[in-house]
Each structure stands twice: as C-alpha cells, then as structure tokens.
Amino acid sequence: MTGDHALRAITLDGAFRVVAIRTTDTARAVVAAQKASGGRAALLGEMLTGTALIRETMSPDLRVQGILQGDDPKTRIVTDCFPDGSVRGLVQARPGSEVALGERAVLQMMRTLHNGELAQGIVQANAGAGISGALMEYMQASEQVVSFIAVGATIDPDGSVASAGGYIVQLLPEVGDGPLMVMTERLKEFPAIMELLTEGHADPDVLINELLYAMPFEIVGQDGVRFECKCSDERLLASLASLPKADIKELLDDPRVLEIDCDYCGRHYRFAPEKLRGMLATH
Numbered sequence: 001m002t003g004d005h006a007l008r009a010i011t012l013d014g015a016f017r018v019v020a021i022r023t024t025d026t027a028r029a030v031v032a033a034q035k036a037s038g039g040r041a042a043l044l045g046e047m048l049t050g051t052a053l054i055r056e057t058m059s060p061d062l063r064v065q066g067i068l069q070g071d072d073p074k075t076r077i078v079t080d081c082f083p084d085g086s087v088r089g090l091v092q093a094r095p096g097s098e099v100a101l102g103e104r105a106v107l108q109m110m111r112t113l114h115n116g117e118l119a120q121g122i123v124q125a126n127a128g129a130g131i132s133g134a135l136m137e138y139m140q141a142s143e144q145v146v147s148f149i150a151v152g153a154t155i156d157p158d159g160s161v162a163s164a165g166g167y168i169v170q171l172l173p174e175v176g177d178g179p180l181m182v183m184t185e186r187l188k189e190f191p192a193i194m195e196l197l198t199e200g201h202a203d204p205d206v207l208i209n210e211l212l213y214a215m216p217f218e219i220v221g222q223d224g225v226r227f228e229c230k231c232s233d234e235r236l237l238a239s240l241a242s243l244p245k246a247d248i249k250e251l252l253d254d255p256r257v258l259e260i261d262c263d264y265c266g267r268h269y270r271f272a273p274e275k276l277r278g279m280l281a282t283h
Contacts, residue, residue: 001222006056007204008221011212014174016183018211019056020167020204021225023049023087027153027164029227030089033265037159040091043068043099044077045153045164046131048089051079052225053151053168054109054135058143060221064111068125071102080264086228088264101127107134109142132166132193139170146171150193163197167207179215186211229265236260236269240276252276 006021027045031037036044047068055064061083068077075093093099103126110120121142125134132149139147151166169187171180190211196202208217240248251258258271 001224004225005204006052006221006223006225007208007219008056008060009208009212009217009219010172011179012216012218013176013179014172015176015179016212016215016217017057017170017172018167018208018217019053020207020211021049021053021056021165022202022204023052023153023164023166023225024161026052026087026225026227028161030087031161033227033229034089034091036091038155040093040099041159041161042153042155043101043131044079044089044091045161046151046166047077047079048081048087049151049153049164049166050131050135050149051109052081052087053149053166054111054139055081056221056223057147057168057170059111059113060223062112062114064109067108067110068099068131069106069108070099071105072097072100073104075099080230082230085224086226086230088227088229090264101125101130107131107138109135109138135168139168148187152193152197154194154197163200163202165197165202165204165207166193167204167211169211182215186213229262229267231262231265231267231269233269233271236262237271237275240271248276 004022004026009018027048030048031041031044047066051064051066064081066079070076075097077099078090080088105125106122107125108122110118113119121138123134123137132151135149136147139145148169153164154162156162252273260269
C-alpha cells in the first residue's frame with residue numbers, strides 16, 4: 001500500500017506486536033488546515049501519529065482521541081482518530097503563545113470501549129521524554145502494556161510537514177527471556193525516528209522488517225490513514241440544538257444569516273434564520 005497507512009504485525013511465537021505507521025500526507029493536510037508551522041506543526045504531527053498508533057494498537061475498530069495541554073494551560077492540541085482511518089486535529093492557543101511540553105504539560109488519551117464506556121488516562125508530558133515518552137507512560141500506567149513508542153514529524157524550511165510517522169513495539173504475555181533480550185538490544189541500537197524520517201527509511205513495511213529482523217512474523221492488519229473532518233450541516237445544527245432555549249432565541253433575534261467556521265477543517269457554514277426557527281420548534 002502506498003500513501004499514508006498503518007501495518008500491524010505479530011511474531012509467530014507470540015512475543016511481540018508491532019504497529020508502524022506513515023502519516024506524512026495526513027499531518028501535512030491537518031497542519032495546513034490549522035495554519036500551523038514550525039514547532040507547533042511538529043507537535044501536531046507527532047500527536048496525530050501517536051493517537052493513530054494507539055487506535056491501531058488498542059482499538060482499531062473504535063475511536064481514539066488525544067489531548068495535549070501545553071505547559072501554558074490555555075494552549076492545547078486535540079487529535080481525533082476514527083475507525084474508518086480518518087484523522088483530524090485542532091490547535092488551540094492564544095495569538096503569540098506556543099504549545100510546549102514542560103512541567104505543567106499533560107497528555108490525555110481517551111478511547112471508546114466496545115460496551116460504550118470511555119477509557120482514559122492522563123500523564124505528564126515533559127520536554128525531555130517528548131510525545132513518545134508520554135505515550136509510553138500512558139500505555140504502561142493506563143493500559144498495563146509495556147510498549148516502546150517512537151513518533152516524529154520533520155518540518156520543511158517553509159514550516160510545513162516534510163514527513164511524519166512512527167512505530168510501537170509491545171511486549172505480549174508469551175514473551176520469553178531470549179526474545180526479550182534480543183528486542184531490548186535491537187531497540188537500543190535502532191536509529192532515532194527523526195533520523196529515519198529524514199532519510200526516507202520510515203515506511204511501515206521497512207520499519208516492521210527492520211524491527212523484527214530474523215523473527216518470524218505475520219502481517220495481521222493494514223489500514224489507510226487520511227485527513228477527513230466529520231463536520232456537516234446536520235452535526236452543526238444538532239450542536240446548536242443543544243444550546244439553552246434562551247440562547248437559540250437570541251440567535252433568532254438577529255435577522256442575519258448565521259455563519260460558522262469549523263475549527264478542525266475551516267469549512268464555512270451558513271444557516272438561514274428559518275432553519276433555526278425549525279430547531280426552536282422542536283426544542
């Protein structure tokens with residue numbers, strides 16, 4: 001498969017699960033929609049990649065959302081990954097402020113369970129460990145799964161995303177001391193994800209073959225990844241319908257067409273007062 005996609009593999013001895021992902025085009029599109037650049041673009045790309053990896057690993061047929069609250073509590077990045085492979089992202093920051101990792105920064109991951117309940121965990125996101133380290137801590141603390149995670153996004157001189165991707169290696173219950181020792185040494189010597197992305201050696205099939213070199217494995221899943229927003233006239237109207245009746249009446253008092261931009265994709269919506277009146281009638 002070409003373009004953005006994820007591959008899931010498992011060793012035949014049941015020792016390791018590996019998921020590798022390419023998110024270059026997706027991150028580029030999301031970053032452009034958010035008009036992000038530089039460090040903000042890199043963090044957004046890493047969050048998109050990490051959230052998609054967690055979904056592919058823990059809930060491939062369900063929705064996963066990640067929220068990074070920056071060191072400045074009034075800044076955050078939200079990433080949303082859906083079962084059909086669609087991904088979207090949002091940067092919320094005041095003009096002139098930057099989303100940054102630090103002592104007050106936290107990463108929150110939420111995933112839907114099959115029974116409809118929400119599983120979530122919150123960990124610190126410090127600058128030293130980066131998004132990769134925060135994701136590993138989340139997997140250990142909230143999912144009780146020992147994992148090695150590496151995500152990255154490289155940025156072109158013009159501030160746009162040049163490449164994005166990463167991988168996760170999980171220890172499964174059947175892992176023995178021998179394979180564990182081999183994988184531990186391999187990960188110690190494995191090139192940094194930013195180096196692999198920069199040199200063009202981070203395609204999912206390449207990563208999986210290198211990580212599991214000489215370990216018999218099988219590919220157990222393959223999914224496409226793309227930027228797609230879930231906004232629509234119906235969804236926005238449903239959101240407006242949830243407002244208090246007094247707020248809806250206030251909107252109706254203004255004869256002008258109501259105009260709303262989607263925060264995720266920037267799509268522009270226009271709602272005539274007639275639509276709002278119908279909504280109020282059923283409120």
